[in-house]
Amino acid sequence: MKRHFVTAINAVVVFAGLILLWQLLVWVLRVPAYLLPAPGQVAQTIVVRFVPLVSSLSITVEAAAGGLAMSIVAGVAVALVFAQSPWVRRMLYPYTILLQTVPIIAVAPLILMWIGSGTWAVTVVAFIICLAPIIANTTQGLVSVERNLIDLFLMHKASRAQILFRLRLPHALPSLFVGMRISAGISVIGAITGELFAGSSRVGQGGLGYSILYASSQLQTAYLFALVIAATVLGFSFFFLVMFLEWYFLHHWHESTRVPGAE
């Protein structure tokens, strides 16, 4: 407990130091506000434009969360198919790598062309970027079950379904969470990338990506900073939400969530 407290204090001190340095740089070098606004200005902008900021944020949250949720459902389903035989895996796995290496920024305009711009298309972009880590990690978890455990189930005449649902799936849960942690962070990147191309989905309104484009074109640098901060906080929140779920579901049995020194 004490160690956590010290870590928190350290983080706050470093943060305050950075803000101070930023403020000093702006003062000493007399940087114009359209290039680098002072932290105070950014804070003020956040307060003044809180309503549009939150509304942009909520649009992005919707797309990122939707894409992430879809990727979890689809990714686990694909992994379950992959787990059925090495033959299926060898045949289809290369496409997962393809999915991971294709530059999302190049594909996003295509998707928007096909689906049309709007939250749905942005969600699909987020979904695509999230999918590969879920498939790869869950498959790994499903197939890396110890031989002895499978034999144990076979000794009790377990069916294929029993082995899948009572052994492979719970065994894969920690790996699924590793994939989810990765995907949670990048789902926000996917959504923002989609929004950069999607434009405004509601009249005069768009997600963080759209607002970032708009603010930069208008040289509203302080607001641009506010949007970047919002995007970062969002990615962080997703990541920590998954971490919390991981802790909640695994802490009583899995090593990865154990606090060193506890128990």
Next chain:
Amino acid sequence: MSDAIPEIALCGVSKRFHSGAPVLEEITLSIAKGEFVSFLGPSGCGKSTLLRMIAGLTPVSAGEIAVNGITPANAREMMSFIFQDATLLPWRNVERNVGLGLELEWATRAVRTRKVAEMLALVGLSSVARLYPRQLSGGMKMRVSIARALATRPRILLMDEPFAALDEITRDRMNEELLRLQRQHGWTVVFVTHSVAEAVFLSSRIVLLAAHPGRVREVVTVDLQSSRTGETRTSEKFEDEVSRVAGILRGVHTA
């Protein structure tokens, strides 16, 4: 062979792996109901493979195995396999680990609850029913593993070096408990070990295996009274038996 069907019968059993190298050659052996038989031999003699073949987990390359007159795969409900590591499912607590076999065999919840409680009492773990495997010591984990194996009421226990990872004191105590339970319930036990003392203490007969390829060198009947306790280990008779078997085993090694 007598008129009664032997509990486990191996006839000319051989095993070679895909590489073609023979692992086991021409094993012929008959184990009667209620016997405690150990496979003892150097590593690489295929004793674990032999046990897995009796369980029907590894196919034989030649020869035949019959468990109570039928193929091992069909006789699985009579058998329980206990592995070298406890093979507990870390996401299930002790109670649910013990109940696993019953669950896979579609036992009702009431039956499961009753049998699990019974088994936990049998191995002395009733007080830790709600704990998870990572909270248990090595000896306790092995006890859970044994309780799980016993819950489905097998007649035959196949044990693959189950106590090899335990410290000596725990191992000795587990040996005594196992023997007591075996005498009580009349199980047939096939036990793989590389410890001469363990094999002598537990077994009615010891099958000595030679390596490369694995084959039966000698079957030794242990000359000790059937009721054995911790004191048996300190007796002169026990030491004599251990050195006799060790001597034969050395001969196997150098042969």
